[in-house]
Amino acid sequence: MSLSWPAIAGVFALLSVYVVRALTPPPNLRHLPKVPLIPLLWSYFSGEVEDVRIKRLILPFAKEGTEGAVLVYAFGRWIVHVIDHKIVKDLSANIALWPKEEPQDEMLLWRFVGKTNVILSNGMNWQRHSRVVRSALGRTIPIADFVLLSKKLFSVMGSGGRLVWDDLTMRFTLDAVGATTFGHDFQAITDVNSPFVKDYNRVMDGIASPLYIVFPKLETWIPRHSVVKKIDALVSMFGDLLEAKKNNMANDMLSYMLEDPEMTDTDFRDNMVVFFIAGHDTSAGAMSSLVYYLAKDQDMQAQARAEVLAALGDDDPDAQNMRNMPFTQACIREALRINTPITYMVPRASAEPALLTAANGKTYFLPPHTSVILNICAIHHNDTYWPNPHTFDPSRFMGQSAADKDRIDASPWL
Ligand code: HEM
Missing domain, CATH: 1.10.630.10 (Cytochrome P450)
Structure with a gap:
């Protein structure tokens, strides 16, 4: 059986409508700022590393605290990425209202991880x-x-x-x-x-x-x-x-x-x-x-090494002597900040309509059941809270002043 040209054109038109609809944000989310689709798809398919993609396409929205949430196309749908630490804290304080989403059945990651575990349950x-x-x-x-x-x-x-x-x-x-x-x-x-x-x-x-x-x-x-x-x-x-x-x-x-x-x-x-x-x-x-x-940075390396040797003496590490390594601990926290091993939290969604308020007072209305992802990488590189965010600087975690504490407070995870 062969298809006629009009039939092929019809199938093609139907497919195009489907693809365009799938790639367009639903009407009730169109008021939110959106990462442009074409560069985003290009980034996915060219194999760009995830944190490079975030810094190039998502972080500009957080520049100088402009936006606290932005729409990103991922996993076959539009998802709100939270890029403001205040919204993260508000959500985390109200976790019962923001349960983790039911994992998408078809994704093979869930076939491997399973669904009855601590990370996905509510x-x-x-x-x-x-x-x-x-x-x-x-x-x-x-x-x-x-x-x-x-x-x-x-x-x-x-x-x-x-x-x-x-x-x-x-x-x-x-x-x-x-x-x-x-x-x-x-x-x-x-x-x-x-x-x-x-x-x-x-x-x-x-x-x-x-x-x-x-x-x-x-x-x-x-x-x-x-x-x-x-x-x-x-x-x-x-x-x-x-x-x-x-x-x-x-x-x-x-x-x-x-x-x-x-x-x-x-x-x-x-x-x-x-x-x-x-x-x-x-x-x-x-x-x-x-x-x-x-x-x-050989100087920092020498400083960390001297501190560890002084704290350990001839002993093996234990919970006690590890407390006497403030600079090394600061290096560890700064390494976790600058190259965070987990980029996102598990997606969450509220059954209620929600109004998210960023640190700069800007608000974002989300209809019920909107998928929300807390973007740890973007928050750790927000230049309002982390000056020169792409520079490795453990001193960020050494200070004891109110400003230092406020800045450290800008990551709910570190
Ligand atoms: C540098 C190392 C680690 C980092 C940066 C890290 C980060 C995280 C983050 C961000 C979450 C929250 C995920 C979410 O709720 O969406 C999490 C949860 C979890 N992590 Fe880690 N993790 C680390 C090491 C470990 C280790 C060594 C273990 C165990 C051997 C572990 C076990 C868990 C478990 C069981 C949860 C789920 C907790 C819950 O939902 O109650 N993690 N981790």
Whole structure:
């Protein structure tokens, strides 16, 4: 059967109408400032790094405190990005009014992370997960395990030469999460062929395909069976770890969580994946940035090194001597600010109409069920609160004056 030209033209016209409608903000959001669509799509498809995109396309709206919220096209819809710290604080203080959104079914990230975990749940359900997670986190700060792993890492690094530091930090934090959270040795530091590292990287590369992130509906129309298969295999490896743990309880977070009678196997598995991602990608990013900025500034590096050596003497780090490193702590906070490992919070939406008020008094009316994302990266680079935001300057976190405290207050996260 062949299609006539009028039929082809009709299909094309219908498709065009659909695409234009999908890419146009809904009428009840058109009063909000909007990041221009074409440069945004170009940025997604050209593979521009996320924080570069934010600084280039979103941050100009926050320049000198002009706007506190802006519409951004992502995940197949228009979402309000909050770029003002006052709005973030107001929302965070009223979390019951702003529940996390139901995750989009088609997005493969949720197939991997699952939906019954602390990061995506709300209300009573969140309280249930949070109670178990907090009690497990609060039991122990396994500094001795981190010291052992650091020594292992140093022995692999040897006495110098060319090293790929961000790869090493990833391996270090993977083993740190393995040891302290699951009581399992992924052998990521010592084994460059560690199956978990390879499988995890493959899965994340598949999930992060720009086309599917921008248009998640494509997962339904043009399913990616091979990525789904890899995700399912990795999730089933977590299931195996869980089963093995049940017969080998030890001094790790998963064992503590398993003591809770209310949690199901799905709860445990989904929280394991959250810990795995939340615990290792984030910390690896933070360690990479810190070392990068200290490598670039030899004076700061020398100052941090002298402080650490003076605080430790011949001892290994512990909770006590780590308190005597104010400059190093400031460097860590500044590294987290300038290159924040988590760019966005999970999207939230209120069932009620809402009026958001920015620090400069500007207001934004949001109709019910508008998707809202707190944009941590944009807030950490707002030049009203962080002068020269692209400069690494730990002194921002050393000052004790009211102005310093006010500025530090400009990040709800640091
Ligand atoms: C530098 C390192 C880290 C950064 C920057 C970071 C950042 C964050 C942020 C911004 C959130 C809030 C997400 C949201 O609600 O939308 C979060 C939540 C969470 N993080 Fe981290 N994180 C780090 C390390 C870790 C580690 C090491 C673990 C555990 C091993 C962890 C476990 C969690 C958990 C369980 C939650 C959910 C908490 C809840 O919803 O009650 N994170 N993290």
